[in-house]
Amino acid sequence: MAATDTTPGMVLFSTLKRDASLSYKDTASLVLSGRPLPDGRSPLSRIDDRTWLSRYVVNAPAGTAQPHFFNDFSLSALRITARLKSKRGRGMSGEDVLALVTGDAGRAMEDALAACHQDVGPYRNQMARVMGDAGLTADERAEAAMVLFVAAGCTADVRRAVEATSDFMRSAHGGGLSTPAFALMPREGTPRRGEAPAPSLGLLRVVDGYVCGAPHWVAPDGEGAEIGALSFADGAVTDVGEDVSGRHARLWNEDGAWLVEGLGSTNGTVLVSAADGSRVVVEPPARERAGFEPAPVEVRPGDQLLLGGTTAFLVLEGSPDA
Numbered sequence: 001m002a003a004t005d006t007t008p009g010m011v012l013f014s015t016l017k018r019d020a021s022l023s024y025k026d027t028a029s030l031v032l033s034g035r036p037l038p039d040g041r042s043p044l045s046r047i048d049d050r051t052w053l054s055r056y057v058v059n060a061p062a063g064t065a066q067p068h069f070f071n072d073f074s075l076s077a078l079r080i081t082a083r084l085k086s087k088r089g090r091g092m093s094g095e096d097v098l099a100l101v102t103g104d105a106g107r108a109m110e111d112a113l114a115a116c117h118q119d120v121g122p123y124r125n126q127m128a129r130v131m132g133d134a135g136l137t138a139d140e141r142a143e144a145a146m147v148l149f150v151a152a153g154c155t156a157d158v159r160r161a162v163e164a165t166s167d168f169m170r171s172a173h174g175g176g177l178s179t180p181a182f183a184l185m186p187r188e189g190t191p192r193r194g195e196a197p198a199p200s201l202g203l204l205r206v207v208d209g210y211v212c213g214a215p216h217w218v219a220p221d222g223e224g225a226e227i228g229a230l231s232f233a234d235g236a237v238t239d240v241g242e243d244v245s246g247r248h249a250r251l252w253n254e255d256g257a258w259l260v261e262g263l264g265s266t267n268g269t270v271l272v273s274a275a276d277g278s279r280v281v282v283e284p285p286a287r288e289r290a291g292f293e294p295a296p297v298e299v300r301p302g303d304q305l306l307l308g309g310t311t312a313f314l315v316l317e318g319s320p321d322a
Helices: 008-020 023-031 050-058 073-086 092-102 105-117 121-130 140-156 158-175
Strands: 198-208 209-216 225-227 249-253 257-263 268-270 277-285 297-299 304-307 311-318
Touching: 008 023, 008 050, 008 092, 008 105, 008 140, 023 050, 023 073, 023 249, 073 140, 073 158, 073 209, 073 311, 092 105, 092 121, 092 140, 105 121, 105 140, 105 304, 121 140, 121 158, 140 158, 140 198, 140 311, 158 198, 158 209, 198 249, 209 249, 209 311, 257 277
Parallel strands: none
Antiparallel strands: 198 209, 198 311, 225 249, 249 257, 257 297, 268 277, 268 304, 304 311
């Protein structure tokens, strides 16, 4: 296929297949929305239909894939990054993910966007700001770069991709990307943020497939945080749906590992692994709890916590001071 015939969507899917061993179906499961279309079926429910997936998503003419086919781009990018970093035996580091989207694949994305009559300058400049932001760790740069790459691949629209990345930075890290300074170097004796021994854990609320608001940060030291509709504990997470119990679950760090446990909730808690999509019951609903042996469950960045039937949090690492 000629380079000019390659769309941004093809670059996204082919890069993750070739360089990260994610099949088209794997990638589709991470970027497509579970919200029903007018015919009652969601895009996510169609991923086993190879003809539909090829025609309307992977190989769709640039700009024709429907916006409502996709999840929030920040959510999709965080899922993809977590999956790449957690692949058994060959997990990628943050630096590896950055290299993936800024090397040959980055140039291919720029070429594909240019072929769609897009001005690639803002895309290139936004990526440069991600790469050059000394206030971000390598893992955080990888997440932001993946948001830009995924949004460009799904929309073939540079403006939307740049805006999605800026929105993600404001939501996840409390500010936009900075304009790089000349000879940007930390002062001697001043630690860079990436040198912190243990990052905080963030809970980012997801509603109907879209990231909402800023993360709730939990420090690695201290007592952790309670999640609950009526919790008054210090640092409690109360941005929850109506079927979440008053004191629903607790999240804390122990010997460098993040753990979650139920607190006797009515409607239970489930953890969805970023590594393979498997579901681990942290605490079943009260009506199903007979014989259940409670035990803390380890939580990793990229996982999702599902509380009751209405509340989902995406787990990420970072710093509340970003």
